[in-house]
Amino acid sequence: MTRPGRPQRERVVLAHRRGTRVVHTRVEVQEQTEVGDALVRGLVRAQLGLALRLAAVVAGGMAALPLLNAVFPELSAATIFGVRLNWLTLVVLVYPALYGVGRLFIRLAEQGERDFMGVVDDDSPPR
Amino acid sequence: MSEPTATALTAGSLLVAAVATVAVGAYGVRLSRTTSDFLVASRAVGARWNAAAISGEYLSAASFLGVAGLIAKYGADALWYPVGFTAGYLGLLLFVSAPLRRTGAYTVPDFAEFRLGSARLRKVAMIVVVTVCIFYLIPQYQGAGIALKALLGVPVWIGPVAVGGIVIVNVVGGGMRSITFVQAFQYWLKLTAVAVPALALLMHFGHEHPQLGGPLPPTVDQQTVVAVETDVVVTVADPAGVTVSGPTYDGSLPGAGQYTLPAGTTLTLAAGSRTPVVAGAPASGSEWIKSGGGLGGKHPLYQVFSIMVATFLGAMGLPHVLVRFYTNRDGRAARRTALSVITLLSLFYLFPVLLGVFARLYVPQLLITGKADAAVLLLPSAAIGGLPGELLGALVAAGAIAAFLATSSGLLVSIAGALSTDVLRGRVRDFRMVALIAGLIPIPLSVVAPVLELSRGVGLAFAVAASTLCPLLVLGIWWRGLTAAGAIAGLVLGALASGVAILVATTGWVDDDVLGGWLTTLIGYPAAVTVPLAFATMVVVSRLTKGDVPPDVARIFARMHVPERLGMGVERVPRG
Numbered sequence: 001m002t003r004p005g006r007p008q009r010e011r012v013v014l015a016h017r018r019g020t021r022v023v024h025t026r027v028e029v030q031e032q033t034e035v036g037d038a039l040v041r042g043l044v045r046a047q048l049g050l051a052l053r054l055a056a057v058v059a060g061g062m063a064a065l066p067l068l069n070a071v072f073p074e075l076s077a078a079t080i081f082g083v084r085l086n087w088l089t090l091v092v093l094v095y096p097a098l099y100g101v102g103r104l105f106i107r108l109a110e111q112g113e114r115d116f117m118g119v120v121d122d123d124s125p126p127r
Numbered sequence: 128m129s130e131p132t133a134t135a136l137t138a139g140s141l142l143v144a145a146v147a148t149v150a151v152g153a154y155g156v157r158l159s160r161t162t163s164d165f166l167v168a169s170r171a172v173g174a175r176w177n178a179a180a181i182s183g184e185y186l187s188a189a190s191f192l193g194v195a196g197l198i199a200k201y202g203a204d205a206l207w208y209p210v211g212f213t214a215g216y217l218g219l220l221l222f223v224s225a226p227l228r229r230t231g232a233y234t235v236p237d238f239a240e241f242r243l244g245s246a247r248l249r250k251v252a253m254i255v256v257v258t259v260c261i262f263y264l265i266p267q268y269q270g271a272g273i274a275l276k277a278l279l280g281v282p283v284w285i286g287p288v289a290v291g292g293i294v295i296v297n298v299v300g301g302g303m304r305s306i307t308f309v310q311a312f313q314y315w316l317k318l319t320a321v322a323v324p325a326l327a328l329l330m331h332f333g334h335e336h337p338q339l340g341g342p343l344p345p346t347v348d349q350q351t352v353v354a355v356e357t358d359v360v361v362t363v364a365d366p367a368g369v370t371v372s373g374p375t376y377d378g379s380l381p382g383a384g385q386y387t388l389p390a391g392t393t394l395t396l397a398a399g400s401r402t403p404v405v406a407g408a409p410a411s412g413s414e415w416i417k418s419g420g421g422l423g424g425k426h427p428l429y430q431v432f433s434i435m436v437a438t439f440l441g442a443m444g445l446p447h448v449l450v451r452f453y454t455n456r457d458g459r460a461a462r463r464t465a466l467s468v469i470t471l472l473s474l475f476y477l478f479p480v481l482l483g484v485f486a487r488l489y490v491p492q493l494l495i496t497g498k499a500d501a502a503v504l505l506l507p508s509a510a511i512g513g514l515p516g517e518l519l520g521a522l523v524a525a526g527a528i529a530a531f532l533a534t535s536s537g538l539l540v541s542i543a544g545a546l547s548t549d550v551l552r553g554r555v556r557d558f559r560m561v562a563l564i565a566g567l568i569p570i571p572l573s574v575v576a577p578v579l580e581l582s583r584g585v586g587l588a589f590a591v592a593a594s595t596l597c598p599l600l601v602l603g604i605w606w607r608g609l610t611a612a613g614a615i616a617g618l619v620l621g622a623l624a625s626g627v628a629i630l631v632a633t634t635g636w637v638d639d640d641v642l643g644g645w646l647t648t649l650i651g652y653p654a655a656v657t658v659p660l661a662f663a664t665m666v667v668v669s670r671l672t673k674g675d676v677p678p679d680v681a682r683i684f685a686r687m688h689v690p691e692r693l694g695m696g697v698e699r700v701p702r703g
Contacts, residue, residue: 029693032681040685047688048605051221058217059439062210066431069418076418086418090206091480095473098217102466105221109462113690120693 029120043116047109054105058098065089133508133517137278140521144316144528145293151312152297155305162701165302165558166233166544170698172307172454178467180307181451183314185212185442185468186475187263187534188270191317191527193581194476196499198483199490200408201422202415205483207431208586209476211438213469219443220465225458226604226687231698233453234544235446235596241699242603244677245611251618253549255595256446258622260538261569262591262629263445266584267538268573270500271531277501278524287570290528294535295566298543299559303454306536313533318475320526324507324519325478328485331511344401344410345491353492355392360385360406361495368400394495402491415487425644430652434586437654441589444596447537450544457691482506500581503527539566553701577633587629587653594621594657598665604687606666607680613669621661628653 028036069076069086076086163169172180190212197205232238235256240249272286297305344364355373363369366380373392380386385406388394396402404410407423414420421427422434442448455461486493486502489510493499504527507519543562551557595618602609602617628650649656669676677683686695 029685029689029695032685036685037681040681040689044605044684044688055218055221058214062214062435062439063432066418066428070428073417073419084416086203087206087416090203090210091477094210095213095469095476098214099466099469099473102217102220102469106462106466109225110459117690117692 039116039119043112046112050105050108050112054101058101061097062094132514133520134279136517136521137524140525141275141278141528144525145289145532147316148293148309148313148529148532149296152301152305152309155308156297156301159301159304160555162553162555162558163233164304165555166453166548166701167450168303168307168454170454170456172456174455174460174463174467176307176311177451177455177460177464178471179311179314181310181448181464181468182471182475183310183312183317183529183533184306184451184537185445185448185472185534186314186317186530187581187585188267188274188527188530189581189585190476190479191321191530192270192274192500192503193585194479195483195486195503196493196501196581197422198480199486199502200405200494200499202409202420203418204421204427204431206480207434208438209480211435212442213472213476214439215442216465216468216472218439219448219452220462220469222601223443223449223604224452224461224465227449227600228452228455228461229458229687229689229691229696231686231696233450233699233701234541234548235449235600236545236549237699238603239599239614242677242683243609243611243614244679245615248611248614248618249549251615252596252599253545255618255622256545257542257565258626259444259588259592259595260446260542261572263447263585263588264535264538264542264569265573265576266581266588267531267535268569269576269578269584270581271528272573273500273578274504274524274527274531277504284574286531287573290531290535291566291570293532294539295563297536298539298562298566302543302555302558302562303450303540306540307454309536310533313529314471314475316529317526317533318478320522320529321475321478321482321503324503324523325481325485327515327519328489328506328510329481332485332488344404345412345487345494346399346401347396347492349398351396351492353394353396353495355388355394355496356390357496358387358389359496360387361403362406362410363401363403364410365401368397369403370395370397396492402494404494405496408494424648424651426648429648429655433652433655436658437586437590437593437652440593440597440654440658442592443600444592444594445589446545446592446596447534447541449596449600450541451537457696459690479503485510548701587625587632590652590654590657591622591625591629593654594625594661597658598662602662602665602669607684608669608673608676609665610669610672610675612672612675613665613667616668617661617665620664621657624657624660625653628657 029039076084078085080088159165194209197208227238230238230241232241236249236252239252240246268287268290271290272283275281275286276283297309362385363380363383366382370379371377371392371394374389409415409420419427421430452461452464455464482503486506490502490505493502504523507523508516511519539562542565543558546565547553547557547561551561598617598621599614632650689695
């Protein structure tokens with residue numbers, strides 16, 4: 001919504017309009033008008049989709065480990081620095097992966113919430 | 128561990144840990160005044176404090192003692208327990224943390240009523256919460272009994288009484304506010320108590336470098352005498368040096384094979400002889416180090432998958448963990464708390480794994496009776512002689528007692544919170560009275576109930592949690608179609624299915640060979656069946672009672688998912 005080049009004039013005009021607009025859209029969400037409900041539905045769907053996608057990646061990866069081991073036992077018998085691959089995976093590698101997915105989720109979920117607030121409030125430009 | 132100095136050191140460190148716990152709790156007591164302090168610490172706990180408190184509370188005796196024991200016994204497949212215990216928080220972060228906090232509820236039953244507006248559902252949820260907590264509390268008390276017996280040689284009932292007493296004092300005194308400090312303190316105590324011995328042994332190990340994945344069972348390095356207290360079947364790979372005296376066998380064993388040793392048998396292992404291993408557990412090092420062997424019994428691949436389901440989803444259904452997320456300021460802080468918990472748990476679990484490996488090397492005689500839960504406690508003094516070993520042993524003992532105390536106090540707050548607000552009027556006085564009674568009742572129960580391995584017992588409590596409260600929360604938060612009737616049906620069926628499985632598993636009524644071993648395996652690892660069953664029941668019954676979807680579901684969803692900045696949040700308080 002930012003239009004570079006004419007910042008000064010825009011701000012003056014918006015400053016007046018913003019007050020009414022904020023109240024207007026906020027009330028739509030708070031009072032559960034059709035528009036407000038559609039906005040909330042969109043937010044819920046986006047957050048659920050994000051959570052499900054990340055969960056599918058993690059669950060798929062985890063479930064693949066015992067299956068891979070069952071099909072290719074020689075793979076987990078390989079050693080790196082004297083540690084067997086199956087132990088290395090489950091004792092060390094899995095944990096940073098879990099943390100990474102969690103961190104990514106927080107970033108994207110908060111981005112989604114900011115976008116939602118951006119639509120509702122219109123004064124917080126999407127960062 | 129009968130030497131007087133070792134016992135004195137251990138007793139001293141236990142006393143220090145207990146006194147420190149009460150002292151830290153007393154600090155919180157001075158700050159606790161209102162009902163909100165007692166139930167949710169006035170929702171003012173920061174993400175880091177809360178993460179330490181959750182980790183402190185969550186790392187129960189099952190993690191502190193049990194994980195190492197399971198790894199010593201079963202090897203690679205037991206590694207799934209710590210992985211699952213950690214991954215559960217990713218599930219919590221993705222699906223539950225922020226919306227749960229934004230409901231503004233103060234207990235899990237209160238969430239149920241907020242979401243579906245049904246007083247009856249609230250009662251059912253309350254009963255499930257109390258049941259899960261008691262299922263979880265009993266192994267904690269039992270573990271305390273076993274640990275104190277192994278360390279000090281006192282009767283088993285002393286442990287439950289001591290732990291119960293301390294926990295009741297803290298919870299009655301200051302509720303959630305008070306135990307937040309206690310649990311955060313105990314996380315760091317436990318981490319120290321498990322990390323220092325593990326690192327000390329790692330240096331020792333690097334020095335000597337014995338072989339782990341060999342074709343034979345582990346050996347004892349000095350003459351060892353093992354008394355069998357309950358009947359056990361063992362696999363003997365190499366009978367050289369093993370002598371038995373007891374009701375059925377006397378003298379040396381005729382050859383390799385399986386032997387049933389009745390209670391009262393004494394095994395003497397000469398220095399350098401191969402340890403017999405309890406039947407069902409891998410005997411040779413090469414079997415132990417391989418993945419895919421399962422955790423005793425048949426169908427190992429199914430066992431691993433069921434453990435995954437129970438532990439990944441179980442954390443989402445543990446009332447004492449969920450209630451801690453209500454103590455955060457807002458949904459954002461709740462998410463950060465869950466992520467910090469993943470970090471703290473990842474750091475912690477490295478060490479029980481190491482200790483499990485060392486236990487197989489240095490105290491393999493524990494594998495004979497299968498009572499590997501004591502491994503962590505006995506390991507330091509067995510592997511490192513003299514005063515350093517005894518000091519490390521005392522440190523581990525202090526960590527173990529911290530584990531029992533932290534988890535038990537969290538469970539007791541959950542029970543007291545649910546009962547005092549749902550049955551009584553939710554005043555501070557009610558909370559204190561319920562905490563006192565609910566803390567006392569499990570003490571006699573823990574003495575009479577059959578003792579499972581700690582991780583197995585807690586794993587079963589996870590299965591109940593994953594089959595009841597997890598579907599309620601996940602569907603409640605994300606699916607508008609859920610109805611009160613659907614939620615009740617799912618809770619009841621999930622609780623019954625997993626509860627019956629646990630009952631049968633602990634009593635051992637079912638023969639191991641029925642239906643190719645599937646029946647025993649399903650009962651021992653019920654989550655992979657009962658969790659989908661509970662989810663499906665909730666969905667199907669909700670579809671059948673479509674008309675009962677709460678009329679204000681849109682407003683409720685907005686409140687759960689819209690950021691607090693919009694100003695829709697309402698903090699619920701008990702009616703009293």
